[in-house]
Amino acid sequence: MTHRDNAGFVGSLKFVTFLVALSPVLLLLGARVQLQDNGYDGILIAINPQVPENQNLITNIKEMITEASFYLFNATKRRVFFRNIQILIPATWNANNYSKVKQESYEKADVIVTDWNGVQGDDPYTLQYRGCGKEGRYIHFTPNFLLNDDLIAGYGSRGRVFVHEWAHLRWGVFDEYNNDKPFYINGQNQIKVTRCSSDITGIFVCEKGPCPQENCIISKLFKEGCVFIYNSTQNATASIMFMQSLSSVVEFCNASTHNQEAPNLQNQICSLRSAWDVMADSADFKGSLPWKGSELPPPPTFTVTQAGDKVVCLVLDVSSKMAEADRLLRLQQAAEFYLMQIVEIHSFVGIVNFDGKGEIRAQLHQINSDDDRKLLVSYLPTTVSAEAETSICSGLKKGFEVVEKLNGKTYGSVMILVTSGGDEHIGNCLLTVLSSGSTVHSIVLGSSAVGNLEELSHVTGGLKFYVPDKSNSNSMIDAFSRISSGTGDLFQQSIQLESMGENVSPYHQLKNTVTVDNSVGNNTIFLVMWQTSGPPEIVLLDPTGRKYYMNNFIINVAFRTASLLIPGTAKPGHWIYTLNNTHHSPQALKVTVASHASSSTVPPATVEAFVERDSTYFPHPVIIYANVKRGFYPILNATVTAMVEPEIGDPVMLKLSDDGAGADVIKNDGIYSRYFFSFAVNGRYSLKVHVNHSPSVSAVAHSVPGSHAMYVPGYIANGNIQMNAPRKSVRRSEEEQKWGFSRVSSGGSFSVVGVPTGPHPDVFPPCKIVDLKAVKMEEEVTLSWTAPGEDFDQGQATSYEIRMSNNLQSIQDDFNNAILVNMSKLKPQQAGTREMFTFLPKLFLNGLEPDGETQESHRIYVAMRAVDKNSLKSAVSNVAQVSLFISPNSAPVLGRDSLIMKGVLIAISLIGIICLIIVTAHYTLNRKKRADKEENGTKLL
Numbered sequence: 001m002t003h004r005d006n007a008g009f010v011g012s013l014k015f016v017t018f019l020v021a022l023s024p025v026l027l028l029l030g031a032r033v034q035l036q037d038n039g040y041d042g043i044l045i046a047i048n049p050q051v052p053e054n055q056n057l058i059t060n061i062k063e064m065i066t067e068a069s070f071y072l073f074n075a076t077k078r079r080v081f082f083r084n085i086q087i088l089i090p091a092t093w094n095a096n097n098y099s100k101v102k103q104e105s106y107e108k109a110d111v112i113v114t115d116w117n118g119v120q121g122d123d124p125y126t127l128q129y130r131g132c133g134k135e136g137r138y139i140h141f142t143p144n145f146l147l148n149d150d151l152i153a154g155y156g157s158r159g160r161v162f163v164h165e166w167a168h169l170r171w172g173v174f175d176e177y178n179n180d181k182p183f184y185i186n187g188q189n190q191i192k193v194t195r196c197s198s199d200i201t202g203i204f205v206c207e208k209g210p211c212p213q214e215n216c217i218i219s220k221l222f223k224e225g226c227v228f229i230y231n232s233t234q235n236a237t238a239s240i241m242f243m244q245s246l247s248s249v250v251e252f253c254n255a256s257t258h259n260q261e262a263p264n265l266q267n268q269i270c271s272l273r274s275a276w277d278v279m280a281d282s283a284d285f286k287g288s289l290p291w292k293g294s295e296l297p298p299p300p301t302f303t304v305t306q307a308g309d310k311v312v313c314l315v316l317d318v319s320s321k322m323a324e325a326d327r328l329l330r331l332q333q334a335a336e337f338y339l340m341q342i343v344e345i346h347s348f349v350g351i352v353n354f355d356g357k358g359e360i361r362a363q364l365h366q367i368n369s370d371d372d373r374k375l376l377v378s379y380l381p382t383t384v385s386a387e388a389e390t391s392i393c394s395g396l397k398k399g400f401e402v403v404e405k406l407n408g409k410t411y412g413s414v415m416i417l418v419t420s421g422g423d424e425h426i427g428n429c430l431l432t433v434l435s436s437g438s439t440v441h442s443i444v445l446g447s448s449a450v451g452n453l454e455e456l457s458h459v460t461g462g463l464k465f466y467v468p469d470k471s472n473s474n475s476m477i478d479a480f481s482r483i484s485s486g487t488g489d490l491f492q493q494s495i496q497l498e499s500m501g502e503n504v505s506p507y508h509q510l511k512n513t514v515t516v517d518n519s520v521g522n523n524t525i526f527l528v529m530w531q532t533s534g535p536p537e538i539v540l541l542d543p544t545g546r547k548y549y550m551n552n553f554i555i556n557v558a559f560r561t562a563s564l565l566i567p568g569t570a571k572p573g574h575w576i577y578t579l580n581n582t583h584h585s586p587q588a589l590k591v592t593v594a595s596h597a598s599s600s601t602v603p604p605a606t607v608e609a610f611v612e613r614d615s616t617y618f619p620h621p622v623i624i625y626a627n628v629k630r631g632f633y634p635i636l637n638a639t640v641t642a643m644v645e646p647e648i649g650d651p652v653m654l655k656l657s658d659d660g661a662g663a664d665v666i667k668n669d670g671i672y673s674r675y676f677f678s679f680a681v682n683g684r685y686s687l688k689v690h691v692n693h694s695p696s697v698s699a700v701a702h703s704v705p706g707s708h709a710m711y712v713p714g715y716i717a718n719g720n721i722q723m724n725a726p727r728k729s730v731r732r733s734e735e736e737q738k739w740g741f742s743r744v745s746s747g748g749s750f751s752v753v754g755v756p757t758g759p760h761p762d763v764f765p766p767c768k769i770v771d772l773k774a775v776k777m778e779e780e781v782t783l784s785w786t787a788p789g790e791d792f793d794q795g796q797a798t799s800y801e802i803r804m805s806n807n808l809q810s811i812q813d814d815f816n817n818a819i820l821v822n823m824s825k826l827k828p829q830q831a832g833t834r835e836m837f838t839f840l841p842k843l844f845l846n847g848l849e850p851d852g853e854t855q856e857s858h859r860i861y862v863a864m865r866a867v868d869k870n871s872l873k874s875a876v877s878n879v880a881q882v883s884l885f886i887s888p889n890s891a892p893v894l895g896r897d898s899l900i901m902k903g904v905l906i907a908i909s910l911i912g913i914i915c916l917i918i919v920t921a922h923y924t925l926n927r928k929k930r931a932d933k934e935e936n937g938t939k940l941l
């Protein structure tokens with residue numbers, strides 16, 4: 001292949017310039033949320049097809065966003081509000097004069113409404129995976145959260161909750177509460193409540209009623225049954241990321257109100273910066289001045305759209321370039337698999353092919369049976385043309401012609417464009433494509449396709465894939481397997497369990513084991529593909545010992561495929577396949593296994609793979625992510641391997657981790673991450689992720705770490721404790737995971753430019769340390785963190801540089817001039833290893849005199865970076881903090897704790913009785929009040 005160098009990128013640039021010249025409005029078609037004139041346009045809220053029809057959901061969503069818009073406008077000091085919202089109704093609901101869907105789909109939504117199936121009950125949740133100041137993936141609400149007014153007492157009004165979640169999603173700020181660490185010891189050695197701002201007030205409540213805080217904290221551990229109950233009336237106005245439910249809270253914590261000491265995710269991930277400071281750095285804030293005038297913005301407007309019939313057209317390149325490297329054969333094999341297994345029942349499918357001009361091969365045909373599928377397969381192209389020219393526009397135009405026959409519109413249709421060529425004239429049909437309301441998924445073959453091809457996918461919100469010219473690459477099937485209907489209905493989707501390809505010598509075998517777990521098994525298909533005229537010998541062994549042979553498979557000689565559909569539900573367990581190459585020459589043998597959910601209620605484990613960005617400049621790394629879940633439960637301890645295939649050269653394998661270090665932001669949230677930077681060549685790279693989970697290790701998390709909205713247990717109002725209903729906690733059924741599971745998914749493609757040819761100097765520094773922690777033990781401070789590597793998160797760095805300061809601002813702004821900690825004995829370990837380092841912060845203990853009158857907080861702030869063998873330095877780590885304060889008046893911690901213990905014993909006997917009487921009275925009263933209110937049908941608050 002020829003190095004395209006920057007050609008692809010320049011092509012893209014030209015294309016984008018062209019788009020901008022066309023009209024800025026057109027650009028919005030493919031993009032997600034846009035901020036214009038202080039208003040957000042194009043927010044998509046989608047309801048999952050599993051949610052039963054309920055018109056109140058739509059009403060309540062509208063009310064929520066309308067309230068949120070004004071609350072947000074005020075909280076951002078008149079900077080932003082919500083202008084246009086789209087609500088996507090599933091096709092499963094009754095048709096009701098909704099607008100027709102265009103490129104919107106559940107998969108692309110900013111906000112999803114679906115049942116939680118989790119221990120977190122109805123907690124609103126935002127999937128954040130990219131760290132401080134970066135956009136998240138989606139906000140999730142349960143239908144119950146949107147419908148059940150009783151929850152408002154605990155979460156606050158829905159509009160306020162929406163703003164809390166929006167800040168997570170849009171600006172990458174994190175929670176300022178921490179259910180796991182509700183208390184901490186502050187710089188003055190006092191026990192404090194994790195909160196922002198510190199001005200929010202409340203009292204400790206033991207099991208038996210209000211009590212001094214000492215009764216709740218024993219040996220620095222929070223006593224079970226104790227809670228801190230906030231006053232319902234407050235003067236504090238911050239913060240929304242802490243407790244949006246308090247009526248006084250109308251702001252985000254800023255530099256002056258932010259509580260840096262609180263052990264919460266905001267401080268950990270954003271290096272002790274306030275939410276407002278992070279927001280102020282966002283493009284939204286930098287790019288917009290406060291709304292002019294003094295009046296309020298208009299209330300948001302809503303469009304309710306409904307997903308219609310699924311209409312797909314395959315738009316397939318048959319130019320002479322498709323004859324190279326078995327491209328046509330691989331296309332036939334993958335398209336057959338798509339038609340037989342992937343595309344959902346009741347979909348309408350048409351087929352078009354093109355070289356210099358387009359041709360309709362099959363008009364739309366609805367899939368109601370396997371015979372319909374087979375009929376469509378028979379229309380797949382069988383030969384390539386003599387013409388080398390490719391006109392993608394002609395192909396797409398024919399595609400639109402096909403889908404229009406259904407109801408005169410191309411809206412909501414899907415084009416699956418497969419091409420190995422290029423079209424310098426894509427611009428000619430750009431307007432048609434943009435205005436079609438169709439989504440173009442592109443699958444690009446080989447290395448001669450033009451660089452801007454994927455822009456068609458980009459602007460229509462489609463997926464993009466790359467298939468290298470390698471006989472043993474399964475990327476084409478993986479791409480087709482990834483193109484689901486986008487409805488979000490896991491129970492209808494095909495789930496890929498295996499994808500394997502190998503060059504096998506004559507009379508050698510390809511043998512492997514596929515785990516079929518009990519959450520899948522329906523419609524299970526084993527597909528074998530070969531390269532030459534001679535099929536391999538196939539033996540498939542099911543978990544009961546039954547053997548399937550070649551004669552059990554359906555053979556398609558022309559496409560060189562053999563498939564076996566397991567009747568009923570495939571037996572869970574290990575399926576072992578053996579392919580023997582009986583042909584006299586080596587050939588590539590490939591296997592794909594896919595299945596469907598076995599139950600209509602238990603969601604199967606899924607993996608979604610994606611990259612942080614579509615394209616990168618060398619040497620900037622790409623972060624690879626895999627979201628591994630069962631329903632909404634993160635799956636822990638899975639072996640997650642990414643395979644990255646460049647245009648030429650061998651694929652690179654990378655193990656992804658969910659350890660909250662390196663590229664991974666939050667530990668145990670089911671998002672597995674890793675840096676990828678081994679760029680061998682310029683051009684496109686294809687990503688695929690394998691997940692294996694063995695039955696012996698604990699599978700699903702019992703809670704979901706990350707960004708929720710706080711559910712307040714109760715309030716103090718008029719001196720009374722008013723407890724809210726306990727938060728719903730759904731116990732997960734511990735179904736036996738006897739077999740573990742395996743999953744495969746394509747993560748699409750990305751492109752790389754600027755890779756130097758030939759040897760080049762080291763340009764990869766160690767990655768930033770994101771999990772630095774500091775604790776004080778006796779006089780010493782112990783730091784811990786995960787070791788970065790010589791290159792990002794790989795290999796072994798050469799040295800560390802640790803610096804400290806008693807001023808946060810100065811270490812953040814001027815790390816180089818902070819005080820260097822002597823760490824000459826510290827040698828970095830292999831990337832991923834947990835490091836510990838203890839030092840005596842003498843300078844601060846002896847060098848600084850305590851202020852005579854006011855007892856200054858002797859807090860130190862520590863940050864560090866790693867240095868590699870070429871003196872390349874990592875970015876400065878997160879800032880860890882520790883208090884050095886030893887109060888001269890307070891007894892040593894141990895003595896104090898034993899005093900507390902004594903106190904507790906006495907208090908329990910003396911105060912307990914009094915508390916019991918008071919609280920019983922309160923509770924009886926409250927229960928009666930509540931019962932009265934429930935009778936009257938009113939809300940708790």
Ligand SMILES: [Ca+2]
Nearest residue numbers: 658666669671
């Ligand atoms: Ca993670």
Ligand SMILES: [Ca+2]
Nearest residue numbers: 764790791868
């Ligand atoms: Ca390096």
